[in-house]
Amino acid sequence: MKCYLCNATKFIKRKGQVRDNPDLKILECLSCGLVALNSHDHVRAGHYENSGMHENQNQIMELWFSETAEDDQRYSLSNHLYWVSRGQPGGHKEWESLNSPDLNDEYAKALEKIGKSDTIIGIFEKEN
Numbered sequence: 001m002k003c004y005l006c007n008a009t010k011f012i013k014r015k016g017q018v019r020d021n022p023d024l025k026i027l028e029c030l031s032c033g034l035v036a037l038n039s040h041d042h043v044r045a046g047h048y049e050n051s052g053m054h055e056n057q058n059q060i061m062e063l064w065f066s067e068t069a070e071d072d073q074r075y076s077l078s079n080h081l082y083w084v085s086r087g088q089p090g091g092h093k094e095w096e097s098l099n100s101p102d103l104n105d106e107y108a109k110a111l112e113k114i115g116k117s118d119t120i121i122g123i124f125e126k127e128n
Contacts, residue, residue: 001038003029006089032089033075077107 002009008031018024025038078098082091
């Protein structure tokens with residue numbers, strides 16, 4: 001498996017399990033920190049709409065997201081500044097001295113006000 005963001009091949013296994021498929025592994029890329037499943041083979045057209053995850057209501061995902069989704073700010077301002085200045089991941093570790101709970105909270109609030117977040121939900125496949 002290759003990382004979708006940086007093409008690295010080294011991962012660590014994260015704690016937790018996928019509720020409906022405990023055989024799936026939750027992996028974190030050691031290079032850029034992306035967290036992803038080890039396989040997306042279980043996802044087919046209509047998978048989420050028909051999964052029963054929403055109390056058997058027949059809702060389309062776009063409607064469900066618009067009603068329930070919240071922004072999730074995973075990384076700090078230091079990480080994003082590092083990306084901008086160096087073009088590389090890892091600023092939350094390299095520039096850890098810039099982090100503070102108050103700054104991280106205010107940064108997350110500021111991004112939330114403008115509807116931005118560093119968390120993306122999606123599955124992408126490279127065409128051959």
